[in-house]
Amino acid sequence: MTEQITDLNYDPDPRGSLNWKVFITPGVPTVSDDLPPGETVRMWSPISSTLIYGERDAVLVDTPTTVQQGVALADWVVASGKNLTAIYVTHGHGDHFFGIGAVQDRFPNARAIATADVVERMRWQVSPEVLEGLWNKRFPGQIPERLVMAEPLEDDTFHLEGHELVAVEVGHSDTDNTTCLHVPSVGLVVAGDVAYNDVHQYLTESVSHESRLAWIAALDKVEALRPRAVIAGHKRPDNDDDPRIIEETRQYIRDFDRLVEETVSTRELYDRMLALYPDRINRGALWGSARAVKG
Ligand SMILES: [Zn+2]
Numbered sequence: 001m002t003e004q005i006t007d008l009n010y011d012p013d014p015r016g017s018l019n020w021k022v023f024i025t026p027g028v029p030t031v032s033d034d035l036p037p038g039e040t041v042r043m044w045s046p047i048s049s050t051l052i053y054g055e056r057d058a059v060l061v062d063t064p065t066t067v068q069q070g071v072a073l074a075d076w077v078v079a080s081g082k083n084l085t086a087i088y089v090t091h092g093h094g095d096h097f098f099g100i101g102a103v104q105d106r107f108p109n110a111r112a113i114a115t116a117d118v119v120e121r122m123r124w125q126v127s128p129e130v131l132e133g134l135w136n137k138r139f140p141g142q143i144p145e146r147l148v149m150a151e152p153l154e155d156d157t158f159h160l161e162g163h164e165l166v167a168v169e170v171g172h173s174d175t176d177n178t179t180c181l182h183v184p185s186v187g188l189v190v191a192g193d194v195a196y197n198d199v200h201q202y203l204t205e206s207v208s209h210e211s212r213l214a215w216i217a218a219l220d221k222v223e224a225l226r227p228r229a230v231i232a233g234h235k236r237p238d239n240d241d242d243p244r245i246i247e248e249t250r251q252y253i254r255d256f257d258r259l260v261e262e263t264v265s266t267r268e269l270y271d272r273m274l275a276l277y278p279d280r281i282n283r284g285a286l287w288g289s290a291r292a293v294k295g
Contacts, residue, residue, distance in 0.1 A: 018163050018186050023049045023076050024237045025064040030138040036287035045199045045234040045282045050190045054161030058082035061181050061190045063099030066142040070102025089114040089150045090192025091178040092121025094135050100148040114150035115167050117177035170218035174202045187228030194218050197235030197245045199281040203289035212257045219250050266294040
């Protein structure tokens with residue numbers, strides 16, 4: 001497990017400042033018979049969960065996929081010594097919310113919350129179609145039996161020890177109806193899968209040119225918040241959280257978009273992207289994106 005602690009030394013008001021730290025669930029092998037050329041296993045990307053905390057209380061953003069991963073995250077939150085008041089879900093992909101139950105087992109009073117649109121996406125994600133068609137295939141016997149839904153937020157703003165936390169709806173990014181959690185008092189954006197940090201991006205749900213433009217527009221919205229730190233939902237564990245990842249994520253989409261036009265096959269698109277991004281984590285995600293576009 002990797003833990004990164006950010007001490008801001010930044011205290012804008014007498015309430016005391018918020019801090020955050022990031023728990024990274026490592027990338028793991030999954031079951032798939034559609035392997036990228038030359039690879040022997042289809043991986044899942046590392047997943048970030050962010051604990052935003054004050055003197056006593058904390059809010060957790062996103063929880064990972066499997067039973068074991070959820071328990072490991074819950075143990076880490078317990079070890080922080082903070083009182084968890086809420087679990088915020090950035091978007092409706094199972095690898096960002098299946099672990100809610102494991103965390104609530106330790107913090108029964110922590111409410112799971114998300115925007116109303118994200119809650120809708122979560123419901124679809126736990127439908128038999130998606131659960132059997134994707135999750136139980138890739139992670140057989142590892143997905144929690146009890147999957148907890150978030151409650152829809154009535155207001156986009158909630159509070160942690162007097163500081164505002166703002167759910168910012170940015171529309172389509174790596175799926176539809178995605179959000180970031182903005183903490184204005186410390187300049188933090190927990191970006192969910194709007195921004196990636198040195199990990200191949202999941203463009204499987206961005207098959208059209210328009211949807212790729214929409215993801216770029218979502219990143220423009222994040223940039224307009226002028227964050228000091230941006231936590232990507234999928235990041236290389238040792239990387240920092242510099243806002244430069246906003247532009248890196250956009251550039252990857254622009255390159256993919258251009259190469260979709262310049263290539264004819266899955267393999268050609270995959271190879272051309274890999275030539276530009278040889279070192280990003282999880283080539284399987286790129287293979288999936290190329291497949292989705294080229295068939
Ligand atoms: Zn994700």
